[in-house]
Amino acid sequence: MDLYVVQFLTGLANAASLFLVASGLSLIFGVTRIVNFAHGAFYMLGAYIAYSLTVRWQTPLGFWAALLVASAAVAVVGVIIETLLLRRIYNAPELLQLLATFGITLIAEDAVRLIWGPEDLVGPRAAGLSGAVSILGNAMPIYDFVLILLGPLVFGLLWLLLHRSRWGLLVRAATQDRDMVNALGVNQKWLFTGVFALGVFLAAFGGGLQIPRDAVTHFMDLSIITEVFVIVVIGGLGSIGGAFLAAIIVSQLNAFGILILPGISLVLMFAVMAVVLVLRPWGLLGKQVVRSRIAALPDVGAWKPFDRTGRLAVSLAVFLAVLLPFLLGDYGISVASEVMIAIIFAISLQFLMSVGGLDSFGHAANLGLGAYGAALCVQYFGMSMELAMLTGPLIAAAFAVVAGWFCVRLSNIYFAMLTLAYAQILWSIVFQWVDLTGGDNGIVGVWPSEWAASPNAYYWLTTACAVGVVLAIRYLTFSPFGYSLRALRDSPMRSATIGISQRHIQHVAFVISAFFAGLAGVLFAFQKGSIFPDALGISTSVDGLIMVLLGGFNTVSGSVVGAVVYKVSSIWLMSNTDFPRLILGSVIVVLVVLFPQGIVGTSQRLLETWRTRRRLGEANVGAPAQKGGVA
């Protein structure tokens, strides 16, 4: 009993920091409609800067002054990022916003390593609050009691700010309908900047508060951001009260989950989120989000299959790809195999995103399931590679049948969040179920059959698979099923009135996409001979998103080009620089801002413009310009 009381109080103390970060994220989302992936990075920056200051100012007043100064400094960084970057992408598709803010996270991680070094930093206790009191025979740090009081205090201050000030009124109005607030003549730009600054300040303050309790690390951004995503989704995006309630729920789940089974807390947390999303899709205290009326549909012609020239060009490219082993050495060929696997992974995601309009942030789940499915079959049943190539994708598809049932009930950002949660649950299971999966040590000894063992043979195998998968997905895209899927993306209302069932179609697409991503996973495991949990991590999902974005997310198969360019350049970067994340993050940010259409999308547009001009030049005047399609 005593233990439960202490766990409960510890849980409440944990909730304070989580609430601060979550309320900031929720505020920002409510007004700007941006899901700020970089929020974890601001939390981390806040902790690092506060660390440097608290080490110098070790007085009771100094500690709190350090926190405030650090938070203000990070808020300034936030304002700079908001005005330089986010203002350009407020009307961009959600996926681009998520990616751009993820790019900032990557930059921040390397920046922190550059400035503070790679080691974990242990900060001083809060001066004057370092003692402990005895609660039912257990020692509780006084600092925890301060945190327990601080959560409701900040909540109260935020409530007063939002409900008793003119600025707060504007923020609440913008949360309901930002276009209307704009139409009423409120300067939206500075309102957004102000809200962003406040949100970032809260995140950084939450980071600083953790110093006396935890070490400051450059991993803390990603671990907090997933937890905070879960909190705002459970509480309702845009709702401060919801964030408060959900922060307490999640902290208590963490505190008591550990007592039941170490490691179960993550699964528990995501399971609660999944249940909430299905029962109350807008969170416990959230309201349905009014979508901005400014649509951001890219302006391109109708999609169509390759014409004769296109098919000829593709055949030529495949032919050259098959000849590659005669040009490259063993290392080059193994890189080429990786590229082929990346192509399969990317195109399977593109089918979901570009055709289906479903932005998955957890596609790594499917790759990981395929890989682990195959590896486990090899390890426990001695299965051959050929059979594993079938069972791996089937396992991924079977899981997707279940996960998809939940996911397709949600749209837009909630779909992205739930898929992210799906991948994170699987990651934590694989990571923690050491008896089955080997945990962090992974599964080794997953080698291909003899005929495919040489680098060249394996390359040809992956090439055959990649060509097959790309063809299959293009075929599906132009089948009646593919049209129905695209119809749901173009206009859900129109689709419903011609009898297209959204959930069924999208569910099937989800499973198909998982199957092909599973195949990529199997090939990945056999190529490396091993598989580790990070195959299921966020960075794998983001790799997929970048490849699709790079190729052009409004194209049928632009991600093939995206995969080649991204894989080759990232392998080169990894081996040639010490700060790959800094470069990768910058590349993402630049891409999102300057080339949101991607390589293939941009070149298609240029080609269209050129063709139209030429035709108009020939025809001189008259004849309406017939735009080309998207291949």
Next chain:
Amino acid sequence: MSDALLTVENLSKSYQGVKAVQGVSLAVAPGELLAMIGPNGAGKSSCFNMLNGQIKPDTGRIRICGKDTTGLSPERISRLGVGRTFQVAETFLSMTVRENVQLAIQSARHGTLSLQSFFGNLGRKSAAEADDILDLIGLLGEAGRSCRELPYGDIKRLELAIALAGDPKLLLMDEPAAGMATRERMLLMRLTSRIAKERQLAVLFTEHDMDIVFEHADRIIVLNRGQVIAEGPPVDVRMNADVQAVYLGSGALYKQEH
């Protein structure tokens, strides 16, 4: 009316205490054009969205072709032979004009998850049939163009073509002429009226343009503040004192509810 294609009895819907629709009953027979009119906020769109399955009524019954459709999803209702057009046109912008119609035909005929929907190219199926409908609507010349390039008037017509593609028995048209030029409006309504008579379609439409309503409707039903205040042939409705009060203003627009 026992032979009516659509019968609505005592339909009501409230939003947080605001009674948007209160006890509306109506019926539409095959080949008949029924216009639903009323000032803004009269409950026309709510009525439409309930008939179409987008929102569920609090009370009341909706029967289409003798089948109770109250509370069914839009997909189910569409498969019973209900076509719908929207106030702000909804089409598939990433497809060509012809593909828009082909998809509607395909979906009505085979469903969208039959085995054969995974095989073959939609672009080659049912093209001739789609062209017949486009010809009827007068859009055949634009069949190969991307939907995104069409002027808005053509997109409204394309919506009608999509609605007709499933061979519906009932057409629900929410302000079919909104956003079109005067000449286009007349042509579209004349065409709708002709098709309705030829194919014995029941048509229920809302419209703010009274010229269109009085010229094309066989009967008119007038809503005000969620309730039916008049119903009958155009001549009667035009002379109705309540209707004149609502439209011309007698100062009694916001009279107390009884």
